[in-house]
Amino acid sequence: MTAAVIVDHVSKRYRLYHERNQSLKASLLRGRRARYEDFMALDDVSFEIKEGTTFGLIGENGSGKSTMLKCMARILRPDGGSITTRGKVSALLELGAGFHPELSGRENVYLNGAILGLSRREIDALFDEIVDFSGIEQFIDAPVKNYSSGMYVRLGFAVAINVDPAVLLIDEVLAVGDQEFQNKCTDKINQFRSEGRTIVVVSHSLSSVGDLCDEAALIEHGHLVKVGPAAETIDHYLSEILSVDPATLGIARRSTGEIKLQGVELLSINGGAPDVVELGETVTFRFHYDVKESVESPVFGMSLTSSEGTLVTGTNSKEQGLSTKVSPGRGYVDLVVPRLLVAKGRYHVTGTIYDSTQKTPIHEVGNLHTFEVVEGALRTSGITSLGGVWRAGA
Amino acid sequence: MNQLREYYERRELLSNLVLRELRSRYKRSALGWTWSLLNPLSSVLIYWVVFGVFLKVKAPIGDPSGQGNFVLFLLCALIPWNFFSNGVTQSIESLVVNAGLIRKVYFPRELLVASTIGGLLVTFLIELGVVITVLLIAGNMVLPWLPIVVLLVILQTLLVLGIGLLLSGANVYFRDVRHFVNLLMPMLFYSTPVVYPISYVPVNWQVAGRSIPLRSIYEMNPLVQLVSAYRALLYDLTFPSIGSLAYIAVWSIGLVLVGQFVFNRLDHRLAEEV
Numbered sequence: 145m146t147a148a149v150i151v152d153h154v155s156k157r158y159r160l161y162h163e164r165n166q167s168l169k170a171s172l173l174r175g176r177r178a179r180y181e182d183f184m185a186l187d188d189v190s191f192e193i194k195e196g197t198t199f200g201l202i203g204e205n206g207s208g209k210s211t212m213l214k215c216m217a218r219i220l221r222p223d224g225g226s227i228t229t230r231g232k233v234s235a236l237l238e239l240g241a242g243f244h245p246e247l248s249g250r251e252n253v254y255l256n257g258a259i260l261g262l263s264r265r266e267i268d269a270l271f272d273e274i275v276d277f278s279g280i281e282q283f284i285d286a287p288v289k290n291y292s293s294g295m296y297v298r299l300g301f302a303v304a305i306n307v308d309p310a311v312l313l314i315d316e317v318l319a320v321g322d323q324e325f326q327n328k329c330t331d332k333i334n335q336f337r338s339e340g341r342t343i344v345v346v347s348h349s350l351s352s353v354g355d356l357c358d359e360a361a362l363i364e365h366g367h368l369v370k371v372g373p374a375a376e377t378i379d380h381y382l383s384e385i386l387s388v389d390p391a392t393l394g395i396a397r398r399s400t401g402e403i404k405l406q407g408v409e410l411l412s413i414n415g416g417a418p419d420v421v422e423l424g425e426t427v428t429f430r431f432h433y434d435v436k437e438s439v440e441s442p443v444f445g446m447s448l449t450s451s452e453g454t455l456v457t458g459t460n461s462k463e464q465g466l467s468t469k470v471s472p473g474r475g476y477v478d479l480v481v482p483r484l485l486v487a488k489g490r491y492h493v494t495g496t497i498y499d500s501t502q503k504t505p506i507h508e509v510g511n512l513h514t515f516e517v518v519e520g521a522l523r524t525s526g527i528t529s530l531g532g533v534w535r536a537g538a
Numbered sequence: 539m540n541q542l543r544e545y546y547e548r549r550e551l552l553s554n555l556v557l558r559e560l561r562s563r564y565k566r567s568a569l570g571w572t573w574s575l576l577n578p579l580s581s582v583l584i585y586w587v588v589f590g591v592f593l594k595v596k597a598p599i600g601d602p603s604g605q606g607n608f609v610l611f612l613l614c615a616l617i618p619w620n621f622f623s624n625g626v627t628q629s630i631e632s633l634v635v636n637a638g639l640i641r642k643v644y645f646p647r648e649l650l651v652a653s654t655i656g657g658l659l660v661t662f663l664i665e666l667g668v669v670i671t672v673l674l675i676a677g678n679m680v681l682p683w684l685p686i687v688v689l690l691v692i693l694q695t696l697l698v699l700g701i702g703l704l705l706s707g708a709n710v711y712f713r714d715v716r717h718f719v720n721l722l723m724p725m726l727f728y729s730t731p732v733v734y735p736i737s738y739v740p741v742n743w744q745v746a747g748r749s750i751p752l753r754s755i756y757e758m759n760p761l762v763q764l765v766s767a768y769r770a771l772l773y774d775l776t777f778p779s780i781g782s783l784a785y786i787a788v789w790s791i792g793l794v795l796v797g798q799f800v801f802n803r804l805d806h807r808l809a810e811e812v
């Protein structure tokens with residue numbers, strides 16, 4: 145596989161000014177530029193991102209993740225080493241895109257499109273899709289300074305993802321959107337991946353990095369600590385770095401790394417299109433996991449969330465009295481649903497593994513899987529179906 | 539040459555940025571574009587009253603046009619001067635003003651300087667159109683001279699672009715640059731024959747028993763040549779000397795080259811310093 149991004153011994157130095165009064169007088173008096181110290185934000189970092197994969201950058205605040213992404217986007221120029229990218233790069237950095245506050249959403253879409261190298265005609269063709277995806281048709285002619293931060297990110301993301309980039313860089317912005325938009329983004333990112341494009345995400349949400357990314361790199365104080373499969377990098381982060389600092393352990397509880405959910409498979413007896421289930425059909429949710437250390441009777445939990453973000457239902461294996469010891473290696477548990485009685489629409493599956501006390505989640509993945517329920521013989525209105533049968537009276 | 543190709547390749551973006559410039563300039567102002575004509579009108583009024591009426595500056599009779607109107611004399615130089623002065627002061631600020639864009643997306647940053655000047659060039663051309671119409675009404679048949687006026691406009695745009703490139707990067711590192719230029723601009727204005735004819739400048743100046751060739755020194759300023767060339771074409775209806783056109787061209791092209799060179803050096807750390 146070819147590399148979409150090659151980071152080759154990259155170093156980036158910032159200047160930390162001791163007294164930053166950019167004044168000529170001060171520097172003339174001192175005989176040179178304002179006094180500063182060099183600060184290595186990135187120090188000899190090298191890794192490759194394969195084409196068609198999703199890559200995560202993790203690390204503590206100030207470790208250099210955004211700096212890395214800005215170097216990839218060519219906004220910053222590395223002081224040492226080089227970065228090679230293949231194809232068009234589009235970036236969505238902290239706090240959204242480079243919009244002009246006084247101009248309307250529409251004008252900004254055209255401006256940003258032009259910055260990303262599109263011609264007017266190309267943007268014309270994409271415009272409806274962009275506005276549609278952002279979901280802010282109503283405000284498209286209002287100046288963006290009046291947008292809420294969520295709307296800002298929506299439009300920024302819609303532009304960045306619809307301009308047909310080969311490499312998409314996302315820095316910690318999607319969390320601003322509401323649940324509906326986040327689901328939309330997850331879907332779009334999945335579609336993006338399946339089209340063989342490359343995505344680089346910076347995120348503090350380890351569960352979403354574990355969820356989205358194939359590989360990940362851990363950066364600490366500008367140094368590359370680890371790069372490799374996402375799960376391994378996250379484990380390394382949790383055990384090696386977060387354990388040192390108890391203050392940040394809040395995130396660590398999310399996954400202790402002993403056992404990890406790998407994914408869900410939907411098995412239906414009719415065997416129709418994958419991830420499309422007919423209302424009332426029998427389906428099996430198969431949760432695949434990977435165990436590092438044996439866990440005494442873990443509890444498996446799952447919940448369904450509708451595309452609007454409503455929690456539809458949840459269940460766990462303890463309620464059903466399932467008790468099983470898992471030993472290192474891969475395995476799976478099944479949740480058999482005799483009749484799936486939720487109304488038509490898209491649903492997201494959240495998977496959780498607790499220890500036997502059910503207090504500590506060992507691993508939780510927010511958006512493990514998405515599937516669609518369609519109507520067949522059985523129809524319903526509202527959010528669920530009773531699955532009942534009408535009979536005529538005597 | 540590389541830079542030329544870059545400008546050409548990103549012309550779509552350049553025109554977009556110019557449009558943005560034009561659109562945002564008079565956003566939320568009731569008079570909108572009328573302002574771009576009201577501003578020069580008010581300065582013409584002031585200079586006419588102060589210099590033409592109070593100080594009795596006499597416009598020389600145009601040769602061969604025979605024109606002697608002080609307001610027309612003023613307009614032919616003031617409108618190009620305004621383009622120069624606004625172009626320099628605004629393009630110096632163009633990077634700082636667009637910090638949000640520079641920090642978020644990559645594109646050749648010199649386009650910000652170029653588009654700021656591009657926006658002003660549009661206003662300049664409109665104003666020039668108005669002036670030409672007025673001149674035609676006043677009986678100055680300027681039409682045959684227009685191709686050379688266009689050449690002058692191109693040279694002047696390059697001159698402004700060169701200064702903009704040279705100073706806008708520096709202004710990111712030292713915000714003093716802007717204040718310094720604001721200080722310098724009125725000096726330049728009065729050392730350029732806009733509100734008075736060049737004949738008012740003594741050829742020789744006697745100081746402490748020595749004779750200083752003041753006029754020759756004065757004429758070394760490329761702006762003097764530029765303004766005089768506009769005036770020759772529009773007011774006098776004669777061809778400016780080839781020497782002075784060449785002098786302007788050397789300055790313009792030289793400044794663009796130097797400006798682009800300096801800009802490239804400073805471009806390195808723009809996104810983090812701005």
Ligand SMILES: Nc1ncnc2c1ncn2[C@@H]1O[C@H](COP(=O)(O)OP(=O)(O)OP(=O)(O)O)[C@@H](O)[C@H]1O
Pocket residue numbers: 158159160183185203204205206207208209210211212809810811
């Ligand atoms: N323009 C700048 N000038 C000086 N120092 C900077 C500049 N930008 C970033 N830094 C420093 O570089 C370091 C890395 O910053 P960076 O934004 O890359 O961190 P990060 O990993 O993205 O952090 P976070 O998780 O908080 O977003 C920080 O110590 C920061 O203070």
Ligand SMILES: [Mg+2]
Pocket residue numbers: 209210211238315316
């Ligand atoms: Mg960051």
